[in-house]
Amino acid sequence: MNGMTVYIMSTLILILIYLSLRKKIPAYDIFVSGCKEGILLFYQVFPALLAMMFCIRLLELSPFIEWLYALCSYLQLPISPSVLPMFLFRPISGSASLALYIDILSKEGGDSLSAILGGAIQGATDTTFYVIALYYGSIQVRKIGHTLWLSLLADVLAMGLVVYFIYNFA
Incomplete structure (x- = not known):
């Protein structure tokens, strides 16, 4: 110390x-x-936590990310392949997306476009599933209504705005 x-x-x-x-x-x-x-x-x-780490590793080893990246390139979306897993894991687990972000920082550096985009994703979105489970579970609400879909829509909009602003103004 x-x-x-x-x-x-x-x-x-x-x-x-x-x-x-x-x-x-x-x-x-x-x-x-x-x-x-x-x-x-x-x-x-x-x-x-162990299951989440296993799923993250499985996702990294599977061709799913490459398929998703190929789809993004086909649609001409300017998204780095290293940031794509963050889009998937941020609504599920804050620690998983933070681990992915730290991996981006260690591999590409803090000044890279991927690191800037990853940091903006970390700040602009929330761990939707965790928040819903925690808050609704603490007051014993079983029917969440439209909360999940509206929260995921807010995450998707936030991620879209992050990509737009970072690629156009960073």
């Missing part, structure tokens, strides 16, 4: 220890129970 970070983190830890001793809070027990909850959460989330 950097010099200033060490001092800030040490100070925060000392403040937490002081406050827990002063208020007689069993900080270690709370810490251990938080670790247990974190492990349980990990076991709940890990299969979905």
Whole structure:
């Protein structure tokens, strides 16, 4: 860690220890129970993350992206093949699209058109399926009505506008 970070983190830890001793809070027990909850959460989330990583790798190895790129070139859409998977995964998983974006940055650099387009996609769109599942699931709503289709339409419009503005003004 950097010099200033060490001092800030040490100070925060000392403040937490002081406050827990002063208020007689069993900080270690709370810490251990938080670790247990974190492990349980990990076991709940890990299969979905593993499946998502598997699907991303499967998509990268399949000829689907090349077919999609061929379709985009046939339709004369100026979209880089490295950015195409982001269009597919951004509505599904923020971490998957972020991993794809980091891959673009490491391979092509931050000043490339693909990196600029990928960054704009990250900022202009949302993880539609995650948001719908989280918010509707938290209030136990089973019928989502037109929310999914309107949200996906908003994502498609945002992606289209991103491509238009980046290729015309960047």
